[in-house]
Amino acid sequence: MPSSIPVPLAAYIADCLAPDTQTLVTSVLTTPSPWLSLRLLYATLYGVDDGPRHAQQTGHEVVFVSLLRPLSLWAEMGKKMGLDFASLLRNRRITYVDGLTGGIPSTAATASTIEADTRQLPTTRPRSITLKDIKDALDDVLRRPSISTSTRPTPSGHLSSSRSADGVFSPRIPPATASPFARSVGEKPLILIDGIDFLLASQPSVSPVELQSFLATLRTKCHGLMLTCQADSPLLHWSSTSGPGHETPLERNHAHFLTGLAHSARWVFQLRGLDTGSAKDVSGVIRVSRGGDRGMYDGVGVDDSPDRSREQDLADGEWLYQLQGDSAVRVWARGE
Amino acid sequence: MSHASLSHRRTHNLLLISKLLNQRDHASPLTLVLDTLEQPAKPLLCDYLRRARLSRTTTIFLSFETFVKPRDVEFFVQCHGDTKAPERVARQVAEAVGKSGNKRCLILIDSLATLVSMSTNPTSNLNLTAFLSSLLQPATQLRNDVQRQPPQVSVVAVYHTDIPLPYPSTSASAYSYSPSPFALLSYLATTIITVHSLSILQAEKSAQVKSQVAPVFGLAEEVEGVVIGAKPKCMGLRPEERGIVLELEHRRKSGRGVLEWFFLPTVAEKNQSGVQAAREIVTLLDDHPLFRKPKDDEDPEQALSGMTFELGLTDRQRLEREGVVLPYFDAQKAGGGEGGRILYDMGVEDDFDEEEDEI
Numbered sequence: 001m002p003s004s005i006p007v008p009l010a011a012y013i014a015d016c017l018a019p020d021t022q023t024l025v026t027s028v029l030t031t032p033s034p035w036l037s038l039r040l041l042y043a044t045l046y047g048v049d050d051g052p053r054h055a056q057q058t059g060h061e062v063v064f065v066s067l068l069r070p071l072s073l074w075a076e077m078g079k080k081m082g083l084d085f086a087s088l089l090r091n092r093r094i095t096y097v098d099g100l101t102g103g104i105p106s107t108a109a110t111a112s113t114i115e116a117d118t119r120q121l122p123t124t125r126p127r128s129i130t131l132k133d134i135k136d137a138l139d140d141v142l143r144r145p146s147i148s149t150s151t152r153p154t155p156s157g158h159l160s161s162s163r164s165a166d167g168v169f170s171p172r173i174p175p176a177t178a179s180p181f182a183r184s185v186g187e188k189p190l191i192l193i194d195g196i197d198f199l200l201a202s203q204p205s206v207s208p209v210e211l212q213s214f215l216a217t218l219r220t221k222c223h224g225l226m227l228t229c230q231a232d233s234p235l236l237h238w239s240s241t242s243g244p245g246h247e248t249p250l251e252r253n254h255a256h257f258l259t260g261l262a263h264s265a266r267w268v269f270q271l272r273g274l275d276t277g278s279a280k281d282v283s284g285v286i287r288v289s290r291g292g293d294r295g296m297y298d299g300v301g302v303d304d305s306p307d308r309s310r311e312q313d314l315a316d317g318e319w320l321y322q323l324q325g326d327s328a329v330r331v332w333a334r335g336e
Numbered sequence: 337m338s339h340a341s342l343s344h345r346r347t348h349n350l351l352l353i354s355k356l357l358n359q360r361d362h363a364s365p366l367t368l369v370l371d372t373l374e375q376p377a378k379p380l381l382c383d384y385l386r387r388a389r390l391s392r393t394t395t396i397f398l399s400f401e402t403f404v405k406p407r408d409v410e411f412f413v414q415c416h417g418d419t420k421a422p423e424r425v426a427r428q429v430a431e432a433v434g435k436s437g438n439k440r441c442l443i444l445i446d447s448l449a450t451l452v453s454m455s456t457n458p459t460s461n462l463n464l465t466a467f468l469s470s471l472l473q474p475a476t477q478l479r480n481d482v483q484r485q486p487p488q489v490s491v492v493a494v495y496h497t498d499i500p501l502p503y504p505s506t507s508a509s510a511y512s513y514s515p516s517p518f519a520l521l522s523y524l525a526t527t528i529i530t531v532h533s534l535s536i537l538q539a540e541k542s543a544q545v546k547s548q549v550a551p552v553f554g555l556a557e558e559v560e561g562v563v564i565g566a567k568p569k570c571m572g573l574r575p576e577e578r579g580i581v582l583e584l585e586h587r588r589k590s591g592r593g594v595l596e597w598f599f600l601p602t603v604a605e606k607n608q609s610g611v612q613a614a615r616e617i618v619t620l621l622d623d624h625p626l627f628r629k630p631k632d633d634e635d636p637e638q639a640l641s642g643m644t645f646e647l648g649l650t651d652r653q654r655l656e657r658e659g660v661v662l663p664y665f666d667a668q669k670a671g672g673g674e675g676g677r678i679l680y681d682m683g684v685e686d687d688f689d690e691e692e693d694e695i
Contacts (some may be wrong), residue, residue, distance in 0.1 A: 136558040216416030233560040249503035259499040264401035272561025289564035292376040
């Protein structure tokens with residue numbers, strides 16, 4: 001059975017789950033990033049490996065903030081790879097902060113079935129998508145006492161037994177009700193924010209410094225921070241496209257913000273199109289590079305913990321990927 | 337000749353970098369470390385911390401983008417988040433310096449980006465120069481023990497050169513006449529260390545050998561979607577030959593600048609202790625196996641060996657040559673000396689013409 005996490009990326013994604021890390025996913029217009037966000041989400045909830053042993057070690061609750069894409073999209077894409085958003089939301093393994101419908105009353109007239117379904121789910125809606133309201137909403141979510149430790153059923157062996165049975169490919173939906181995670185009271189959730197740059201773009205009054213300090217305070221309160229951001233040329237290379245001195249505030253602030261994020265991230269996943277044009281069997285290129293946060297422990301001295309030494313071995317890499325119709329993804333190195 | 341200058345540089349500049357990194361004699365009060373995403377300055381900061389631990393210097397770490405307290409740091413000041421105004425940071429640093437009672441303090445700033453963008457915003461009311469000097473001179477806070485010598489404080493600050501300044505707010509028009517924060521910082525700094533990636537330098541060098549345009553990496557590539565470049569791997573290097581390259585610019589008190597390229601290995605041997613640990617690990621970049629010049633260029637003996645005539649001297653010839661007193665030395669003696677004077681007695685056959693001599 002193919003794993004949900006592409007094998008070449010597994011080691012990197014596992015490293016992103018270490019405590020106090022920031023992960024940055026950048027994408028361009030032709031290569032959107034939801035597939036990778038969902039895989040990061042999956043790895044956070046169930047671990048990178050398929051083995052149940054690993055799943056017990058890594059298993060964090062997720063606060064998922066979506067600013068650009070609706071919940072119906074996430075639910076539909078997630079279903080195909082084995083993330084049952086409905087039950088995860090009801091179990092409070094995922095707390096969904098809906099930035100898209102924030103402040104807008106729902107129109108039930110033209111709703112498809114999946115949209116109607118997702119509307120019933122417990123989500124957190126900030127009053128509006130201003131920075132302040134989102135800050136309040138997140139503070140509120142984080143302040144909630146350890147969400148479901150009392151209501152959660154005791155761990156059972158159900159998960160591992162069901163998985164060993166099926167040998168053919170089928171989207172694996174782990175029974176979220178029987179999750180073997182017992183969150184300790186002090187454990188912090190992981191925060192995934194999709195489209196964080198939208199806050200900067202939609203509100204000219206928000207300065208990048210404010211947004212950075214907001215993220216920094218978030219980072220101290222959570223287990224880890226995962227962010228997705230746009231890295232299209234006009235937003236990143238303003239000096240060449242418009243000439244120095246003629247750039248717009250958005251271009252310059254975005255470049256400032258994104259470079260700053262990359263400097264404080266441990267890993268940067270960069271999605272882009274093929275340099276040579278487009279091809280039917282390649283969706284894009286993914287490059288995984290070490291960001292500016294290399295950890296201050298790798299200087300001199302005793303570095304005996306296995307985690308650290310393994311992490312040092314991970315080198316930057318680049319692969320091609322293809323999104324297939326059933327939402328599976330194939331990742332391979334050039335020439336394979 | 338180049339050989340001699342190399343050994344001269346080896347002696348003097350290695351002493352200098354060792355003094356700077358160990359913060360001996362208060363050699364550089366403000367060190368500016370310039371880095372990019374291609375080669376962050378974290379390994380250099382680690383080395384500063386390691387040396388500070390060995391020399392028992394108090395370390396104060398101002399963290400703007402570091403969230404885990406590094407080892408070897410005594411005072412960890414979290415500066416991220418909007419609650420911390422720069423004045424509070426300065427006060428905390430002064431308290432830490434006072435508390436430690438140590439004569440030598442090292443303040444590390446892991447990123448100046450936040451401070452710099454705040455300083456361009458008039459509403460934040462931050463003066464970068466004043467803030468840095470308040471870090472360097474915290475002695476004013478310690479009124480109660482004036483008789484004590486003020487502690488030696490050095491600041492090492494990292495500036496990410498690839499982060500552009502945020503767009504100035506509309507009310508900042510008055511600021512367009514003032515120098516950019518980066519220009520200001522590079523004027524203030526007594527030492528500037530630029531951090532380079534070894535693999536990028538190697539790629540540049542191999543391109544130069546083939547007279548090709550040097551490749552660029554990361555943001556400079558200006559490829560859509562690329563934030564961090566795919567650097568070529570340095571193959572065939574031993575672990576102790578991996579590391580980062582430092583480009584040093586040190587301004588002496590006399591005003592003379594020293595420029596040098598160094599290599600700092602990042603993987604150090606384990607079980608370092610005592611004398612072993614105090615040994616200098618930084619070398620000149622020219623001594624690194626990838627950048628070492630080929631031997632034949634350096635050796636003058638070999639360059640002369642292919643000629644058809646003899647340019648060298650025998651021992652006897654050299655002794656005789658050294659014995660010759662040249663006329664201008666002799667002329668400097670009192671009375672002008674005897675060796676260089678022109679003595680001429682006019683004979684009868686000489687037709688002395690006074691008019692001709694006047695010319």
